[in-house]
Amino acid sequence: MKQLLYCVLVLLFSPALVASEMPLNMTKGVTDISGQVYSLHMIILYICCAIGVVVFGVMIYAMINHRKSKGAVAANFHESTKVEILWTVVPFLILIGMAIPATKTLIAMEDPSNADLTIKITGSQWKWHYSYFDKDISFFSLLSTPREQIDGQQAKGENYLLEVDKPLVLPINRKVRFLMTSDDVIHSWWVPAFAVKKDANPGFINEAWTKIDKPGVYRGQCAELCGKDHGFMPIVVEALSEADFDAWLIAQQQQASQAEAAAQAALSQTLTMDELMAQGEQVYLARCAACHQPNGAGLPGVFPSLIGSPLIKGPVAGHIDIVVNGKPGTAMQAFSQQLTATEIAAVVTYERNAWGNDSGDTVQASDVSNNAATPSSDADAASDSDMSNATTLPANLPAEQAQAEVTSEVQQAALLDDLTMEQLMSMGEKVYMTSCVACHQATGAGLPPAFPSLVGSPVIKGPVADHLEMVINGKPGTAMQAFGQQLTPQEIAAVITFERNAWGNDSGDVVQATDVDGHGK
Template sequence: MVRSLIAGIASVLFSMPLMADTIQLNMTPGVTAVSQNVYSLHMTILYICIAIGVAVFGVMFWAIFHHRKSKGAKPASFHESTKVEIIWTLIPFIILIGMAIPATKTLIAMEDTSKSDVTILVTGSQWKWHYNYFNQDVEYYSHLATSAEQISNQRQKRDNYLLEVDYPLVLPVGQKVRFLITSQDVIHSWWVPAFAVKKDANPGFINEAWTQIDKPGIYRGQCAELCGKDHGFMPIVVIAKPQAEYDDWLQKTKITQRKAREEEQRLLDMQMSLDELMTLGEKTYTARCAMCHQANGQGIPGAFPALAGEGVSVDPKRKLEHISVVVHGKAGTAMQAFGPQLSLKELAAVITYERNAWGNNTGESVQAAEVQAIKNGQQL
């Protein structure tokens, strides 16, 4: 019986790495040197704890079984033993030191952001991420790409439900990437498990992290800090590309963003029709505004004001104020500044939509030139 018990325990211990892969309850090795070090450290400490547990409980149950009262065992009578006390103090101390040394080395490596090849400013805000590639003239927002119809169960949910974004973060393989992580409003946390990177984004502060990805692929993460009602709608998607493909993407993105800025300037001399503005405005509102002000413009009482039938949305005398609130946000409230987030065309369209949807029907349109004037500091 004893041999069977020992064989059973041994089989469980030796099969644990396989079980970790199959039952998906364990950490994953990840795709960076740091994440693999963290995984190795985790498994080493787990095995040490299992060995200690087996030894302690094995001796305990053996003693209980072989020294039970029914076998006539007599309890021993003894006093303190300095030698034993020293031994049971030194052994745990040595074990803890043995675990602390690799843990300390891993922690030091995780915090070493020096000698990076790429630096990216990561800014969290409700409920999206902004990425700014230093010295590359490339920056963009990354929003949840899952449609509202899927969220409201009006369409079938896709495989990556709530885990897909419109513009993922693109990184090169084999290069050390430094992240400067901060927040525009509340506390967020940028977390990609495959990189072993999880860093809080605190407003007014910058935290640093880094990664060096070993193989190309798509890696997903989440905001890991409760940051408001749509906290669960703030995924992170990273695409790791070989250096040549990354350089090609970076160059194409620069060209695309430069052309977009040039198009913005051309819009200043154009007049968009009300129908064109309303069509684009509805699309922009649904994607960027409906999560707070609701699809019907009724808002959420006590949290997000209604736009339907009241406020700046219906008052012709407050048109410029309406533009200013959308462009610059409103201090002391959850209203963000959408000026940096949307194009002039989108800003003009969404404000026009808000002034004419849900029965507001002001008949007024807002043009890109008016938005640009407010962005440039025109006084109301």
């Protein structure tokens, strides 16, 4: 009997005693905070195991020693005040015992004051941008796993999907403060070895910090569902000694100067079609294939195909402009700060001649530079024309006040525009594919239960006013953001019209900008 009880106790206690050696247990990390988190984890584990030993020990003892075969007769009692007080006070004390160290750790995790170095981290689909404050150093960090491994054409490497072209470099023994935000959807910067996991939200700045104890390479990844290539957004941090980090800073500043000089020299170079195509393919697979696919076919309804598209068939200047400056209102980013003029020239040449496009166009770095230096005259002229037609600046007002009044009058005039169902659906689809598709998917099916489906949902079947309210002001306690400050009334009207009539919803509801403006009032 005693041997059986001892065996049971060993089975209950052994997981906790050897947990620190288990490969699946939480790691200690390389920072003081990660050490505190690990210690807290182990304390809670031991407490849970102790509770399990007591509870199951009493149960096993009662079942063995008070079984019917031994002639035991169950006692008949109830309403024991002492027992009720005991099983209320004891759990309360246990919770207090766990809350005290947990609170201390949480307070320490949220204290980024007195930092030696501040780095801004910006997430975007699907890469990270790092900016070192007061150091004039910034760069993008992208997945560097070869496309052949992703497509299954090669064996997967040791750090498959956890390797980047340029890691974040940090010093040890210095407190580093992180400022995190996003250019598009919600991302999450997570490095387990630092015990740092913080969301990067568009329009907001979140803070975190770390102080690394040991040099080395530490890996993490985006821990928020940020779109179809969420798994292709790794984080690699290289921790250097203080002396090596200072040397790295100097080297980076020198490289930046050399890169600028090389970029200027490249403007006078003329590359052959073969050279442009070879370099362009590399740039395309690294920067563009995630959206437009390696074969250029895109994802219809989300990312347009580049095979025989109007962009490819149109003027080269328009193609360069969209790569350099992006396209507002869509997922197309501006690459002017991410690629050199030579790289942009190469990728534009590649896109215009790959996959059977065969336009024969070759673009040089000088063409990119000239295009970037030339403003979009048509758009500017149209904007100036709209402004001049809308109103005239009063001569007796300060320039800022007069411009504000002009903008206000133009916006109010736009609210009076009644668009047709077709116009609203076309605009709404574009807005949806830019601002909503990451959560609710291109088909409107969502990702239940995290992101609800919009196909025949209560929101769609309900009053238009409730739909407006949710899009404008968001829904507290959920991932639904407020778009009142992110979209214009016309865009909100269009996307609501689209949602209420797409995917078979066919409500027939038409929402205008004046409805949105009236709802806001």
